Amino acid sequence: MALYLIRRVINYLILTAVATSLAYLLASVGLNPAQPEQQRHPRPPQIVIDHLLDRWGANPHVPLIERVWVWFSNILFHGDFGISVQNQPVVTLLTTRAGVSLQLLLIGSIIGAILGVVLGVWGAVRQYKPSDQIVTYASFVIYATPVIVMAILLMVLATGFNQAVGTQIITFSGQYSADAPAAFWPQLGDRLVHLLLPTTVLILTSAASYSRYQRNAMLDVLGADYIRTARAKGRTRNSALIRHGVRVALIPMSTFFAYSFGTLVTGSTLLEIIFSWHGMGEQAIQSIQQNDINGVAGATFFVAILILCSSTLSEVLYAALDPRVRR
Numbered sequence: 001m002a003l004y005l006i007r008r009v010i011n012y013l014i015l016t017a018v019a020t021s022l023a024y025l026l027a028s029v030g031l032n033p034a035q036p037e038q039q040r041h042p043r044p045p046q047i048v049i050d051h052l053l054d055r056w057g058a059n060p061h062v063p064l065i066e067r068v069w070v071w072f073s074n075i076l077f078h079g080d081f082g083i084s085v086q087n088q089p090v091v092t093l094l095t096t097r098a099g100v101s102l103q104l105l106l107i108g109s110i111i112g113a114i115l116g117v118v119l120g121v122w123g124a125v126r127q128y129k130p131s132d133q134i135v136t137y138a139s140f141v142i143y144a145t146p147v148i149v150m151a152i153l154l155m156v157l158a159t160g161f162n163q164a165v166g167t168q169i170i171t172f173s174g175q176y177s178a179d180a181p182a183a184f185w186p187q188l189g190d191r192l193v194h195l196l197l198p199t200t201v202l203i204l205t206s207a208a209s210y211s212r213y214q215r216n217a218m219l220d221v222l223g224a225d226y227i228r229t230a231r232a233k234g235r236t237r238n239s240a241l242i243r244h245g246v247r248v249a250l251i252p253m254s255t256f257f258a259y260s261f262g263t264l265v266t267g268s269t270l271l272e273i274i275f276s277w278h279g280m281g282e283q284a285i286q287s288i289q290q291n292d293i294n295g296v297a298g299a300t301f302f303v304a305i306l307i308l309c310s311s312t313l314s315e316v317l318y319a320a321l322d323p324r325v326r327r
Contacts, residue, residue, distance in 0.1 A: 008315045009308075016304040017072075023300035024293065025068055031291040033058045033085055057082050058293050071297070081301070082294035084287070090298040093283060098302055100175060101279035103195060104268045105306065108202025112264075113257060115203065116210020121246055123211065124218030135211060142208040147201060147267045151274045154197045172197040174276045198271040205267055206260070213256055217249040224248070247321055254317035261310035265303055 033056055037049045053059040057071055074080040081090035119139075123132040142150070158170040171177060171193050180190040221227065222245065230240035269281030280302045287295030 004319065005312070005315060009312055012308040012311055016301070016308050019304045020075075020297055020301045021068065021072055024071055024297035025064070027293040027296040028058065028064055028067060031288070031293050031296070033291045033293060035291055036085075055083055055087075056085060056294060071294075081298045084295045084298075085290050085292040090294045093295065094280070094298050094302060097278060097280045097283050100277055101268060101272065101281060101302075103175075104198055104202060104271065104277070104279070105264060107195070107199050108206060108268070109261060109264055109310075111199075112203040112206025113210055116207035117214045117250070117253065119207060119211040120214025120216075121218050121249070123215045124222065124249075125241065127219065136215075139208040139211050142204050143212070147205060147270050148274060150204065151198070151201050151271055154200060155274075158197060169193075170196060172275055175278070194275075198268075198275045198277065201271060202264060202267060206264060209260060209263075210253070210256075214249065214253055217252050218245065221245045221248050251318060251321045254314045254321060257317070258307070258311040258314040262303075262307055265306060 034049050034053055037044055037052065050059060050061075057067055059067075071082060074082065079091065081094070084090050084093060119135050123135045126132045155172055158172055162168050162170060171190075174194060176187070176191050176194055180187050222241075224245070226244055226248075227240050230244050231237065235243070265281075268279070269284065271277070272279045272281040273285065280299055283295065284299035286292075287299055
């Protein structure tokens with residue numbers, strides 16, 4: 001199994017390098033970092049603009065292939081992603097903002113996946129009963145609602161709740177309050193309150209999609225021969241379903257987890273902007289707006305690493321659920 005995982009991780013690392021390099025290449029072709037300087041009044045001398053472009057590794061007078069090679073070599077041998085148009089190392093931006101985004105993504109993806117799987121299994125076992133119908137309709141409504149609409153609705157409900165109780169219980173702007181206490185527990189409580197609404201949106205959207213796929217996967221195994229064989233050997237229905245049915249139904253979900261994580265990253269990007277969280281999603285949008293080639297490549301690298309980690313985790317789950325792939 002270790003050799004299998006090593007091969008998969010190597011493949012994902014190669015894909016990460018290719019995706020990040022393509023992002024840098026496309027950004028170099030489509031973005032013009034010199035545009036803000038050229039539009040200034042008075043316009044800086046050309047030698048100043050050329051100096052900035054050289055500092056950013058974006059001088060159009062240097063062949064594109066040479067720029068890509070220098071940029072990739074700096075990452076490979078020095079861990080240097082270059083300088084952003086804000087004249088800050090991109091590595092600093094990555095380390096500062098990555099933690100902010102991971103708070104949303106990790107909590108939302110883990111809780112959403114677990115909740116979705118449980119609801120999917122529950123719906124399949126109780127097919128067409130009122131509980132299954134409620135989960136089905138709720139999932140379709142949530143799945144069809146854009147993330148931005150759901151976030152605004154929760155903000156409106158939270159505002160109404162605060163007005164009803166007469167105090168600010170739910171705070172949803174920013175990652176923490178400016179006047180938050182310095183003590184550990186009060187500060188932790190303040191951050192959890194700010195985390196409540198954006199995380200709830202991610203959990204709901206993730207659980208809605210997982211529940212639909214898990215329900216269908218579970219329905220496929222309910223009438224399988226091995227379930228009837230387990231029942232014939234004396235196992236109760238619940239024991240046979242949990243021990244044999246759920247395990248088999250989880251195998252396709254392990255693959256779905258890796259691909260759905262990319263959608264979750266997109267949703268978190270919008271949530272960071274709506275709830276004023278200064279994470280990698282906001283950084284990616286700002287990099288495009290500011291014609292920041294290195295910033296766009298750095299944001300792509302962050303997303304690629306997340307997909308790599310989620311794909312590796314899905315491979316581990318797949319191998320744990322299906323012994324055949326360990327050979």
